[in-house]
Amino acid sequence: MDTNTHHIIRVVGVTKTFALGKLPVQVLKGVDLNVATGEYLSIMGPSGSGKSTLFNIIGGLDKPTSGRVFIDEVDISQLDAYELAWLRNRKIGYIFQTFNLIPVMTALENVTLPMIFAGMHSDHAVDKGRQLLDLVGLGERFQHKPSELSGGQQQRVAIARALANDPAIILADEPTGNLDSSTGGEIIGLLQQMSEERAVTIISATHDFKMLSVSDRVVWILDGRIDKIENRDELNISLGTIQERHASAPR
């Protein structure tokens, strides 16, 4: 296969139906999507569009009702519990809106935990953890608990943790959703830097328009289907209209 078109993620005909009470609700109505290695992809869409569901399915946190998701050409709906755990541990790094650090552990312990799970020797894990915290600009605060860090700092720890086992993919679910605008900007900058320096594929679900300018592609989800996919060059032209649409949308 040509390296230029190597797809780290392939989503093929994915549907997802939830049983809401006795009523089945189809949240995803057939989604096809290819994500190239090293790409920075944003998934945009209003609440209830199926954005989060698609996101969870790509991350192996949820299973599709039908269709397939390939990560590195492995169909993840066919994986058993051990293989899924391995996938989450090595292949994917997760970043959440609510940071989701383990509150009883220090920043360093949070970052080293995935490496310990991966069987890395404790000393190596600590060394690498310190390096990663340096990288995200928190080298001095490695012994602080999450409650002693600001939101932006917690998200930096979460980014360091997501990078712990050198994953191929980072999934960021509204990474700036709980941060103020300037802190959010810093986090976006950091993610962009990671994507460029480490060639990590970044997929983020977001409402944040600052995220779009750094994305290689933006996927718009509407009513459980892909509405449109825009590349960065198309995006710069249409950004004005996006913001207009956003401003005029009923809140």
Place this chain on the structure above:
Amino acid sequence: MTGPSDSQPRQKIARQIVLPWKKSLAMAITSLRIRFFRSLITTFSLVLAIAFLCFTLSNAAIARELFRMHGDVALPLLTQAGYTIDPTGQNILTGPKELWLMFLSLLVCTVGIVNAQLMSVTERFREIGIMKCLGALDRIILRLFLLEALFLGILGAGFGAVLGMIAAWCSSVFHFDTLSYTHMNLLPLLNQAARAWAMGVGLSILGVLYPAILAAKMQPVIVMKEEY
């Protein structure tokens, strides 16, 4: 069905997610220390139940020793205190009422532990979900909860057993103050305390089993569900 060629890579992957025992122990202890009061409440019913169990067992052990040393002199006193002599006339037994009370207190204690541990698992759903997102296997979560329960059991039941033993000793010195204790063999007494201790550790682990399995089986997607 998976053939040998099929299961080989699977086992390889299974071994790749690990949590060394040393690290598991450290995490369990940290968790207990940080949630000290929560752990205290979880253990409290265990301490009381084991103290009662140990008190009853120790009392019987002391009574048997007194009967062995003093024979018929001690008999009326012991009978008055509620002990029955077994048919062979060789031994002193605890009354059926005490046995029932013991059984009930242990039952209540186990239910209390299950309740407290379920609460503790619910409080930690998020933490468990995060660990699973980071690749933790079911059995790693299970192990952490079992280790915590083991420590709680060892400490709580140990404390309860010592408490019960001391109470039994004081009570018997108070009730049978006319008898001499000088040549008493303490081994049966310690033996009963050890039994109560082991029972407590067992109950602590039994009580956490269902909550821990519940936690281990949890799907990691729960972490994302918060905003729905």
